[in-house]
Amino acid sequence: MIAFIAQRILQGLFVLLVVALVSFVLFQYVGDPVLFILGQDATQDQVDLLRRELGLDSPVVVQFVHFLGNAVQGEFGMSLRQQISVSTLIAERLPATLELAFVAAVIALVIGIPMGVYAAIRRGSALAQVFMAISLLGVSLPTFLIGIFFILIFSVGLGVLPSFGRGEVVSVGGFTTGLFSWAGIRHLILPALTLAIFQLTLIMRLVRTEMLEVLRTDYIRFARARGLSARAINFGHALKNTLVPVITITGLQLGGLIAFAIITETVFQWPGMGLLFIQAVNFADIPVMAAYLCLISLIFVLINLLVDLLYFAVDPRLRVRLSST
Amino acid sequence: MIHRIHQWRDSDVGASFLASPVAWVSFLVTFACVFGAAFSPWVAPHNPFDLATLDLSDARLPPTWIEGGRAAYLLGTDDQGRDMLSAILYGMRISLAVGFASVLLSVVIGVVMGLLAGYMGGWLDVFFMRLCDVMLSFPAILIALLIAGVGRALFPDAHESLAFGVLVISITLPGWVQYARTVRASTLVESRKEYVMAAQVIGVASHRIMFRHVLPNVVGPILVLATIHVATAIITEATLSFLGVGVPPTSPSLGTLIRIGNDYLFSGEWWIIVFPGLALIVLAVAVNLLGDWMRDAFNPRLRSGR
Numbered sequence: 001m002i003a004f005i006a007q008r009i010l011q012g013l014f015v016l017l018v019v020a021l022v023s024f025v026l027f028q029y030v031g032d033p034v035l036f037i038l039g040q041d042a043t044q045d046q047v048d049l050l051r052r053e054l055g056l057d058s059p060v061v062v063q064f065v066h067f068l069g070n071a072v073q074g075e076f077g078m079s080l081r082q083q084i085s086v087s088t089l090i091a092e093r094l095p096a097t098l099e100l101a102f103v104a105a106v107i108a109l110v111i112g113i114p115m116g117v118y119a120a121i122r123r124g125s126a127l128a129q130v131f132m133a134i135s136l137l138g139v140s141l142p143t144f145l146i147g148i149f150f151i152l153i154f155s156v157g158l159g160v161l162p163s164f165g166r167g168e169v170v171s172v173g174g175f176t177t178g179l180f181s182w183a184g185i186r187h188l189i190l191p192a193l194t195l196a197i198f199q200l201t202l203i204m205r206l207v208r209t210e211m212l213e214v215l216r217t218d219y220i221r222f223a224r225a226r227g228l229s230a231r232a233i234n235f236g237h238a239l240k241n242t243l244v245p246v247i248t249i250t251g252l253q254l255g256g257l258i259a260f261a262i263i264t265e266t267v268f269q270w271p272g273m274g275l276l277f278i279q280a281v282n283f284a285d286i287p288v289m290a291a292y293l294c295l296i297s298l299i300f301v302l303i304n305l306l307v308d309l310l311y312f313a314v315d316p317r318l319r320v321r322l323s324s325t
Numbered sequence: 326m327i328h329r330i331h332q333w334r335d336s337d338v339g340a341s342f343l344a345s346p347v348a349w350v351s352f353l354v355t356f357a358c359v360f361g362a363a364f365s366p367w368v369a370p371h372n373p374f375d376l377a378t379l380d381l382s383d384a385r386l387p388p389t390w391i392e393g394g395r396a397a398y399l400l401g402t403d404d405q406g407r408d409m410l411s412a413i414l415y416g417m418r419i420s421l422a423v424g425f426a427s428v429l430l431s432v433v434i435g436v437v438m439g440l441l442a443g444y445m446g447g448w449l450d451v452f453f454m455r456l457c458d459v460m461l462s463f464p465a466i467l468i469a470l471l472i473a474g475v476g477r478a479l480f481p482d483a484h485e486s487l488a489f490g491v492l493v494i495s496i497t498l499p500g501w502v503q504y505a506r507t508v509r510a511s512t513l514v515e516s517r518k519e520y521v522m523a524a525q526v527i528g529v530a531s532h533r534i535m536f537r538h539v540l541p542n543v544v545g546p547i548l549v550l551a552t553i554h555v556a557t558a559i560i561t562e563a564t565l566s567f568l569g570v571g572v573p574p575t576s577p578s579l580g581t582l583i584r585i586g587n588d589y590l591f592s593g594e595w596w597i598i599v600f601p602g603l604a605l606i607v608l609a610v611a612v613n614l615l616g617d618w619m620r621d622a623f624n625p626r627l628r629s630g631r
Binding site: 011014015022026140141142143144145148149151152155156256259260262263266267277278281282284286289293296297300301304 | 455458459462463464466467470471474475477478479556560563564567568569570583587590591595598599602605606609610613
C-alpha cells in the first residue's frame with residue numbers, strides 16, 4: 001500500500017515538475033528582465049551588476065532550481081500588465097472562483113439528486129423522460145453556449161437578472177463574497193447555474209443508475225414485504241445507500257468545476273482566476289499565466305491523490321490486490 | 326451497385342439504420358453540414374472573405390423575415406456587412422477541418438501507442454499507460470486551454486499555419502488516450518491468439534505483425550469512438566475560439582463567429598450570435614447521435630438482444 005501511494009506521489013511530483021518547466025520556459029521567453037528594469041540606456045556595469053544580483057549569470061539549471069524555490073513559496077514576480085505582484089492578484093481573484101464553484105456544486109446536488117431519484121422511481125413516466133432528455137442536452141451542449149443563451153433569455157429578453165460581474169461583495173477576513181447581499185446573489189445566479197448544469201446532469205444520471213441498482217436488492221424487497229411505506233423505502237433505505245458514491249464524486253468534481261470556471265467566468269465577466277488567466281493569455285502576461293498553470297496543476301494533483309487514497313479506504317478489494325502483487 | 330445496396334439493406338446494420346429515424350435524420354443533418362461546409366465557396370450565396378463585395382452600409386441587417394431585412398441576406402448580416410449564412414458555412418468548414426484533423430491525429434497517435442504498449446509490453450507498456458493515467462486525471466478542455474494559451478503566448482503573431490498547428494495539437498493531446506487504451510486492451514487479447522503465434526513462429530517481423538496482422542482486428546471499435554470524438558473536438562475548438570485562443574481571426578470558425586456576436590448581445594442584434602450558436606449545436610448533436618447509434622449498431626452484444 002505504501003508503495004502504491006509513494007508511486008502516486010512521485011507521479012504527481014513529476015507532473016508538477018513538467019508544468020514548472022513549461023512555466024520556466026515561458027519566463028525565459030518574456031525577454032531580458034534586465035533591460036526591462038533598467039531601460040535601454042543603462043551602462044554595461046549596471047547591467048552586469050543587476051544580472052549578478054538577479055542570478056541571471058548562473059547556469060540555466062541553477063536558474064530553474066531558483067525558479068522552483070520561488071514557485072514553492074508562491075512567488076512569481078510582478079504582473080506585466082497590472083504592476084501588482086502575481087500572488088496578490090491571485091489571492092484577490094481566488095475567492096470569486098471558489099464561491100462560484102461552491103455554489104455551483106450545491107446547485108448541482110440540490111437539483112440533481114431529486115431529479116435522479118424521481119427518474120429512477122417513476123421510470124418511464126413522462127416527466128422522467130423529460131429529465132433524461134434534459135440531461136442528454138446538458139451533456140452535449142457546450143458550456144459557453146448555455147451561458148450565452150441564459151444571458152439572452154434572462155438578461156436581454158426578460159431583463160430580470162444581471163449578466164456581468166459580481167455586483168456587491170462583502171469582505172470576510174480577506175475572503176470576498178457576494179452571498180451576503182441581494183445584488184451579489186442575483187449576480188451569482190446565472191454563472192453558477194451555467195457552471196452547475198454539466199455536473200447536475202452527471203449527478204442526476206449517477207443517482208438514477210445507483211437507485212435502480214439498489215431498488216433491485218434483497219433488503220429493499222424485504223422492506224417492501226415488511227409493509228413499509230414507499231416513502232420510507234425510497235428515501236430511508238434506498239437513497240441513503242446511493243448517496244455515498246454521489247457525494248464522493250461531487251467532492252472530487254470540484255477540481256473540474258474550477259477548470260470549467262474559465263469558460264463560465266469569461267462569458268459572465270466574473271472576476272475570478274479563470275478570467276484572469278484568459279486575460280493574461282490575451283495580453284501575454286507571462287508571470288500570471290505561469291502562476292495559474294502551477295496553481296491549477298497543484299490543485300489537480302492534490303485532488304487526484306485524494307481520490308486514490310479514498311478509493312483505497314472505500315474498496316478493500318484494491319488493498320488485497322495490491323498487497324498480493 | 327444496386328446489388329450492394331440491397332445487400333446492405335438486408336444486413337443487420339443496414340436494417341437497424343433504416344428502422345431508426347434518429348439514425349437517418351442525424352445522418353442527413355451531418356451529411357448536409359459536411360456537404361455545405363466542404364463546398365461552401367459554391368453553396369454559399371456570398372463570399373464573406375471577399376472584401377470587394379462587402380459593403381459597410383449592409384452591416385447589421387436583420388434576417389429576411391424581419392422588418393428591414395433583405396432577401397439577399399437570408400439570416401441577416403454581421404458588423405462588417407458579411408452575410409451570416411455564408412459566414413456560417415465558411416465557419417463550419419474551418420470547424421470541421423480542425424475537428425477532423427485533431428481526431429485523425431489522435432487516432433494515429435493512439436493506435437500506434439496502443440499497439441506498441443499491448444504487443445511489446447515491458448517498460449514501454451508501463452510508460453505509456455502511466456502517461457494515459459496522467460492525461461486522464463485532467464479534464465480534456467483544461468489541457469487544451471492551457472496548451473492553446475501557452476502556444477498563444479509563445480507565438481503571439483504566429484503565421485496562420487502555425488496557429489492552426491498549435492490548435493490541432495492542443496485538441497489532440499488529451500484526445501489520443503482513449504484510443505491508446507482501447508487498442509492496447511484488444512491487442513493484449515489478439516496477441517495471444519494462434520494466428521499471431523503462427524506469424525511469430527515463421528519469423529514475421531514484429532512491426533509487420535503489429536500493423537498487418539493485429540491492427541485490422543482491433544480497428545473496429547476505433548471508428549465508433551472517432552465519430553463521437555469528432556463532436557467533442559468541434560465543441561472544444563469552438564470553446565477555444567470563443568475564448569480567443571483558437572483559430573486565427575483571419576479564418577473565423579463557428580466559435581469565432583459566436584465570439585463576435587457576443588459583442589452585439591445587448592444591442593438587439595441577436596442573429597449575429599444565435600445562428601452560429603444554433604449551427605454549432607445542430608452539428609454537434611447530430612454527430613453525437615450518429616455516433617451513439619453506431620455504437621449500439623456495431624456492438625454485437627446489444628444486437629443479439631433484439
